[in-house]
Amino acid sequence: MTQPLAFHPGTSFDSEEQETLRSIATLLEESSSPESQTLLKSLTENVERVGGLAHALAAFPPIFGEQELGARIRGRDSLVDLLTHADDTSIELFLPTRAIVGRSLVMAELNTWRLAFYLLLELSPKVHPLSEKVEYWMYSCIYTRLAEDVLQSIAMDTDTERRIRVAAVDYLSRFWESRHLYGARHFFPLLSATWAARRRIRVSVGTLLGVSEIMRLLQSGCDPEFVDYFSRPHLDDDEHQAFQEFLIGVSTEKIQSIAQLMEDSGTFSLTPEEAGVNDELGKDSGQTHECVRFYQFFRSRYLQASARKLKDLPGPKKTAEEYVMTYFLDREATV
The missing domain is CATH 1.20.1420 (A middle domain of Talin 1)
Known part of the structure; x- marks a missing residue:
């Protein structure tokens, strides 16, 4: 027994x-x-x-x-x-x-x-x-x-x-x-709520602006402060690109190649299939649970950002989460 x-x-x-x-x-x-x-x-x-x-x-x-x-x-x-x-x-x-x-x-x-x-x-x-x-x-x-x-x-x-x-x-x-x-x-309820919202949305690619993804994020329970940070009027290029990576789920380099494809074809909007973007978080896999793929979603962005920083390449040197947490830790340390 x-x-x-x-x-x-x-x-x-x-x-x-x-x-x-x-x-x-x-x-x-x-x-x-x-x-x-x-x-x-x-x-x-x-x-x-x-x-x-x-x-x-x-x-x-x-x-x-x-x-x-x-x-x-x-x-x-x-x-x-x-x-x-x-x-x-x-x-x-x-x-x-x-x-x-x-x-x-x-x-x-x-x-x-x-x-x-x-x-x-x-x-x-x-x-x-x-x-x-x-x-x-x-x-x-x-x-x-x-x-x-x-x-x-x-x-x-x-x-x-x-x-x-x-x-x-x-x-x-x-x-x-x-x-x-x-x-x-x-x-960190801000991070938990944001991650929970991100895994509920599915990427549409569209115009690459991420507007529909932002709306779905907020509707899915994302902490508004996370989105507010990336809506600042003086957002620098690295921060903007890190947020794009978070929303669309692919690297900055891939996003730039999609933008070039749209320009060459005279297209203003693409479906994920047309852009060659596979929404890994939405895939049903018998081998790995979605929670594992969600961790990989962060780690892949993190490692790519680290590689850019190490080699001094263009593109974000941090993930969107790191930019936001640095901001909030700075704000907290100032109080």
């Missing part, structure tokens, strides 16, 4: 998440499927392993406060200085152990929700009412990871004012210190 679903006293799953997982466990217990006990065992063992990881996280020293080792002092200021020596290939060598274990915990939680999603599919080929809740928790993990990536990028950027980098590290420390209790939806 499979052991009942149980949570460690210091579990990283909050009460609502626990309720969702218990509901799935109950469905498996009551299922007449010959595989139900095997599926239930997979769920309970996975939750147990995540609990062990949360317990391990609690054993590492807190991020806040200073620590001394001989003549060496570690604190917020030393971390701000240290991260300027890091890049995407070496960032984990500069992070506190608690931050690295915490990141692993978020990914372990994500995989638990991915497992739960597939368990529901095994129970019924039809979409189960609990699937929507499971997807909500999946995206919460993705948004937390994305927000951390955005903040880390700002903290590593030596071209950004120190006070803004300090603010980014402050938020990173809060993530690392309490990620078992809070995620991006608590710390």
